[in-house]
Structure formats: C-alpha cells, structure tokens
Amino acid sequence: MTSPVRTPPQDPTVPIRGVQHSFDDLGTPLRDITFCVVDLETTGNPPGEGGITEIGAVKVRAGEVIGEFQTLVHPPESIPPFIAVLTGISDLMVASSPRIESVLPAFLEFAHGCVMVAHNAPFDMGFLKHESLVHGYDWPDFAVVDTALLARRVITPDEAPNCKLGTLAKLFRTTTTPNHRALSDARATVDVLHGLFERVGSLGVQTLEDLQTFSSRVAPAVRAKRHLAESLPHAPGVYLFTDDRGEVLYVGKSKDLRTRVRSYFTASETRNRIGEMVGIATGVRGIECGTPLEAEVRELRLIAEHKPRYNRRSKFPERQHWLKVTVEPFPRLSMVKQVRDDDAGYLGPFSSRKTAERAMAALHEAFPIRQCTARMSRTPQLSPCVLAEMGRCVAPCDGRISMDSYGEFVTALRSALTVDPTPVVEALDKRIDVLSADERFEDAAVHRDRLSAFVRSSARMQRMASVTGCAEICAARRTEDGGWELHVIRRGRLAAAGFSPRGTDPRPHLEMLRASAETVLPGIGPVAAASPEEIELILRWLELPGVRLVEMDGTWTCPVSGAGRHLNRLDNFRSDAHHHPTERRRHLRPLGPARVG
Numbered sequence: 126m127t128s129p130v131r132t133p134p135q136d137p138t139v140p141i142r143g144v145q146h147s148f149d150d151l152g153t154p155l156r157d158i159t160f161c162v163v164d165l166e167t168t169g170n171p172p173g174e175g176g177i178t179e180i181g182a183v184k185v186r187a188g189e190v191i192g193e194f195q196t197l198v199h200p201p202e203s204i205p206p207f208i209a210v211l212t213g214i215s216d217l218m219v220a221s222s223p224r225i226e227s228v229l230p231a232f233l234e235f236a237h238g239c240v241m242v243a244h245n246a247p248f249d250m251g252f253l254k255h256e257s258l259v260h261g262y263d264w265p266d267f268a269v270v271d272t273a274l275l276a277r278r279v280i281t282p283d284e285a286p287n288c289k290l291g292t293l294a295k296l297f298r299t300t301t302t303p304n305h306r307a308l309s310d311a312r313a314t315v316d317v318l319h320g321l322f323e324r325v326g327s328l329g330v331q332t333l334e335d336l337q338t339f340s341s342r343v344a345p346a347v348r349a350k351r352h353l354a355e356s357l358p359h360a361p362g363v364y365l366f367t368d369d370r371g372e373v374l375y376v377g378k379s380k381d382l383r384t385r386v387r388s389y390f391t392a393s394e395t396r397n398r399i400g401e402m403v404g405i406a407t408g409v410r411g412i413e414c415g416t417p418l419e420a421e422v423r424e425l426r427l428i429a430e431h432k433p434r435y436n437r438r439s440k441f442p443e444r445q446h447w448l449k450v451t452v453e454p455f456p457r458l459s460m461v462k463q464v465r466d467d468d469a470g471y472l473g474p475f476s477s478r479k480t481a482e483r484a485m486a487a488l489h490e491a492f493p494i495r496q497c498t499a500r501m502s503r504t505p506q507l508s509p510c511v512l513a514e515m516g517r518c519v520a521p522c523d524g525r526i527s528m529d530s531y532g533e534f535v536t537a538l539r540s541a542l543t544v545d546p547t548p549v550v551e552a553l554d555k556r557i558d559v560l561s562a563d564e565r566f567e568d569a570a571v572h573r574d575r576l577s578a579f580v581r582s583s584a585r586m587q588r589m590a591s592v593t594g595c596a597e598i599c600a601a602r603r604t605e606d607g608g609w610e611l612h613v614i615r616r617g618r619l620a621a622a623g624f625s626p627r628g629t630d631p632r633p634h635l636e637m638l639r640a641s642a643e644t645v646l647p648g649i650g651p652v653a654a655a656s657p658e659e660i661e662l663i664l665r666w667l668e669l670p671g672v673r674l675v676e677m678d679g680t681w682t683c684p685v686s687g688a689g690r691h692l693n694r695l696d697n698f699r700s701d702a703h704h705h706p707t708e709r710r711r712h713l714r715p716l717g718p719a720r721v722g
Contacts, residue, residue, distance in 0.1 A: 162242040595680070
C-alpha cells in the first residue's frame with residue numbers, strides 16, 4: 126500500500142520492499158471468471174441506422190453453463206427480406222416482442238459482473254453500447270474478449286481457411302451448430318472460447334490479464350519471463366529492466382507498474398530495440414511513486430543517471446549549449462556549454478548546436494556587434510573584416526566606435542535575451558518581408574527558422590527562470606477519487622511528492638512533505654538545480670487546470686513583453702522550402718506588431 130505522504134528515497138534505484146501483495150496482484154485466473162457470451166441478430170444496418178432483432182447470451186464459469194438469456198426484439202424498422210431469409214426472423218415473428226429499451230435492463234442485470242465475450246465483439250458491443258446510451262442506461266465498463274481476434278492469433282491457415290464462427294465451430298467440433306440465431310450462435314461461441322483457451326493455455330496464458338495482452342508473435346522464452354512482473358504493485362511509478370550483471374537496460378514509467386511491465390512479456394513488441402531488450406533482461410525493479418508527476422521526474426533522473434542503452438531520450442542532459450554575451454571591453458556572442466557566475470548574459474539551454482547557431486544568427490541580424498573571436502583591448506588597432514565593409518558590424522576593431530557607444534548595442538542585446546525580444550523579431554520580420562517580395566522564399570525560410578529558434582529558446586528560458594527563481598512552491602491538485610496530489614518544488618526541482626486521501630485534511634500532509642523535502646540550494650542560471658526537462662514537466666503540471674498554489678516563497682511571473690507572446694504566431698509558420706510559391710509567401714509573411722492581452 127502506498128503511504129499517503131511520500132518523500133523520494135535517497136537511492137531511487139532501490140526497489141520497494143516489504144509489500145504484501147494480494148491475489149489480485151497475481152492476475153485473475155480464467156477458471157475464476159464468469160463469462161457472458163453474447164450474440165446479436167440485427168436488421169443489417171450499423172448502430173444508429175439499424176436495430177437489434179434478437180439477443181442470445183450464455184453465462185459460463187469454469188467450463189460450466191450457469192445461465193442463458195434469449196429474447197426477440199421488435200426493431201424500429203422493417204427487417205429486410207434477405208436478412209429474414211438468412212436468420213429466419215421475420216417482421217411477423219417480432220411484432221409482439223418487446224422493444225430494446227425494455228430488454229436492456231434485464232440483459233444488463235444478467236451480464237452484471239461478467240467478462241463479455243463475442244465473436245467479432247466490436248459489432249455486438251457497438252450495438253449494445255449505442256442502444257444503452259440512446260435510452261439512458263449506464264453502460265458498464267465491461268472487460269471484453271473477442272473470440273475472432275483471439276482465433277486469428279492462434280489458428281494457422283493450415284487449420285482453417287478463415288476465422289468465421291461456422292469455420293471455427295467445425296474445427297473445434299462444437300455441440301451446437303451456428304445458424305444465424307442468437308442463442309445458437311452464442312452456444313457455439315462458448316465451445317469455440319473453450320477450444321481457444323486450451324490453445325493459449327499451453328502457451329502459458331492462465332489469467333485474464335494474459336489473455337487481454339496475448340499475441341502469438343511473442344516468443345515462448347519471452348513469455349516465460351512474465352513472472353518478473355509479479356512482485357510489482359498496481360500503482361504509479363518507475364520500472365528498471367536489468368541484465369544478469371545488474372546493468373540498467375531500460376527505464377520507463379507507468380500509472381500501473383505491474384500491468385505495464387507484464388505487457389512486455391505477453392504483448393507483441395513492435396519496436397525492435399525494445400524486443401531485443403526484453404530478450405536480454407533478467408530482472409525488473411520497481412519504484413512506487415505517490416503521484417504521476419513524481420514518476421515522470423524519477424524517470425528523467427534515472428535515465429540521466431544510468432544512461433540505459435535502450436532509452437533514446439534524456440540520456441545526456443549535460444549535452445546542452447548556451448549563447449553567452451562575453452565579458453570583455455568589446456563583448457561578442459559565444460557558444461558555451463556551462464553557465465558561470467561571471468555577470469555575463471546567457472540564452473539557453475539549447476538541445477543541439479544547430480539550434481543555438483540559428484539563434485545566434487538571428488541576434489547578429491538584429492545587432493551589428495562583432496562576430497570575430499580576436500581579443501581586443503580598450504583601444505584596438507586591428508584591420509576591419511568583410512562584415513564591416515558590408516555594414517553588418519560596427520567594427521570596433523579599428524577604433525571607429527567607442528566602448529560606450531558599442532556598449533549601447535550590447536545592453537540592447539542583453540535585454541533582448543532576457544526581457545523583450547521585439548528588436549530581433551522586427552529585424553528578422555523586415556528581412557523576411559524583403560526576401561519574400563523578391564520571391565526568394567528559401568532564403569526567407571532560413572531567416573524564419575533563425576527567428577523561431579531564438580524566440581522559442583528565449584520564451585523557454587523566461588518560463589524556466591520564473592519558477593527556478595522561487596525558493597519554494599507548494600501546490601496541490603484534486604484527483605479523480607477526491608484526494609489531493611501534493612508537490613513541494615524548490616528552485617524548479619521536485620523536492621517532495623505525496624498524496625492526501627479523500628476525506629482527510631491535506632494541510633498536515635503538506636507540512637510533513639515540506640519538513641522532509643530535499644534541500645535545494647540556489648545555483649547559477651535557470652537550470653542549476655534540475656534539468657530543463659524536469660523543469661518543463663513541473664511547469665506543465667503547475668499550469669494544469671485545478672492546480673492550487675498553497676505556499677510560495679518568491680515571485681512566479683514572466684515579463685508581459687517577453688518572448689512568449691510571439692509563440693502562437695510562430696506555430697502557424699511552416700518552413701518547408703518545397704511549398705508552392707503562393708503557399709510559401711503566405712507562411713513567410715512578417716509577424717507584425719504583437720498585441721498583449
């Protein structure tokens with residue numbers, strides 16, 4: 126059982142121990158399940174256009190029939206002649222039969238607590254669910270087994286040319302021959318179901334959970350490993366696959382640890398690398414989490430810590446790039462991998478060098494600062510470069526501009542990085558407009574990509590800096606069952622997470638979390654205490670509907686004139702150089718002045 130209030134343990138790779146699992150944790154044996162095998166006859170049209178003419182159902186448990194249900198139904202339309210010939214049900218036969226709204230209560234009571242079974246289940250379940258909703262009856266969330274789908278997974282073409290009910294009835298020698306009457310077809314489906322159970326039972330399928338995720342494409346050696354999931358709880362958390370040396374192969378998260386991990390061994394895996402991983406794995410460790418956000422954060426941290434070879438994302442958070450306004454007599458833009466306490470201006474982090482280079486090019490388009498890497502004294506006497514001759518650099522190298530005048534450009538640049546990107550947006554918009562007018566759409570697309578890289582990175586940094594600047598944020602969100610998710614966030618890092626059950630006062634739980642939460646000291650830059658991915662996960666949770674800020678030490682805000690106001694218009698842009706010229710012209714139009722609401 127999960128404790129109502131939880132704090133992340135010091136070693137997140139240590140599995141949860143001391144948990145007594147119930148029999149439900151081991152799966153529901155097929156022999157203990159009551160199945161309701163149902164079949165319908167209809168007028169031949171889809172739900173909403175046609176109607177049901179007959180319902181037949183058989184209730185069976187442990188191979189024994191314990192009840193049957195059969196009734197004709199008066200449909201809202203006439204039965205077509207070819208349907209009457211096929212089923213033997215005519216308008217005259219159903220004239221005195223009850224309407225479906227009178228039949229449904231009795232059928233739903235008969236099927237209550239059962240697992241539904243049908244041959245081509247989407248057809249039968251679709252009709253029953255539609256009629257229930259139309260006539261105001263709550264449709265239970267039945268578990269459903271489709272014998273046609275199951276047969277396609279275990280019956281080979283050599284055994285049967287198709288998986289129609291009549292064909293399978295001959296294969297399994299059913300005691301009842303299907304004849305397009307609901308009860309007869311339901312009885313035949315019962316025998317088909319038992320025949321299929323014998324087939325999958327020899328492959329290790331013994332529970333309903335196994336049956337629902339069964340695929341014949343899973344190798345027996347992989348299916349034999351499903352016992353590795355039996356020690357995991359039905360709770361949200363993180364799981365780690367390991368090999369025989371204890372090396373972490375893969376890290377994932379789930380709202381239900383046991384069900385998710387078990388599916389790796391019972392369901393067909395379409396990702397080749399994950400299928401390979403499952404074949405190598407010899408163990409699975411689980412870490413139960415109090416909230417889904419804690420599970421997401423733990424997954425990120427564990428991937429960054431172990432760098433599993435079968436995970437593709439978030440493995441190297443240290444591989445990030447920043448743009449830095451250097452600290453020297455005549456500053457310039459430089460690409461660095463670390464933020465230092467040197468009073469320099471920074472923009473980032475960028476996930477790739479290419480994106481950082483695009484943002485740098487956008488800034489150079491707006492501010493004519495130097496792009497050379499030469500060291501300059503306060504009174505430089507160097508030769509100007511070609512950019513100076515083109516008018517794209519104010520050329521401090523030959524002394525034509527003073528330090529104070531050059532500093533004005535640098536001050537405006539630093540402001541554009543952290544406060545208001547308008548000068549960059551206006552400069553790039555003007556350039557894009559000129560290029561589009563000359564029908565140089567590919568060049569215009571390059572400039573729009575540069576603008577997009579800059580604006581998105583600036584907006585991202587401003588959002589992250591707003592939350593990492595807060596020493597502590599305590600927030601809560603109501604869960605579907607009436608409890609509360611509780612989180613303590615310190616400088617953008619998840620310091621503690623817990624859950625307050627329904628009917629209890631969440632404030633004492635929150636105070637316990639605060640007292641036991643991780644201590645997070647201030648650092649340098651907006652991602653000093655946590656990775657950018659973790660901060661963004663936290664921001665997305667904080668911005669969810671229903672989240673309540675309980676306590677806050679600091680100010681969580683973004684500048685009104687910041688980069689975020691330009692994002693919606695950037696999302697409408699597509700920089701595909703292969704668009705038709707008129708399409709490219711439309712998507713390359715300038716952003717224009719922004720309106721702040």
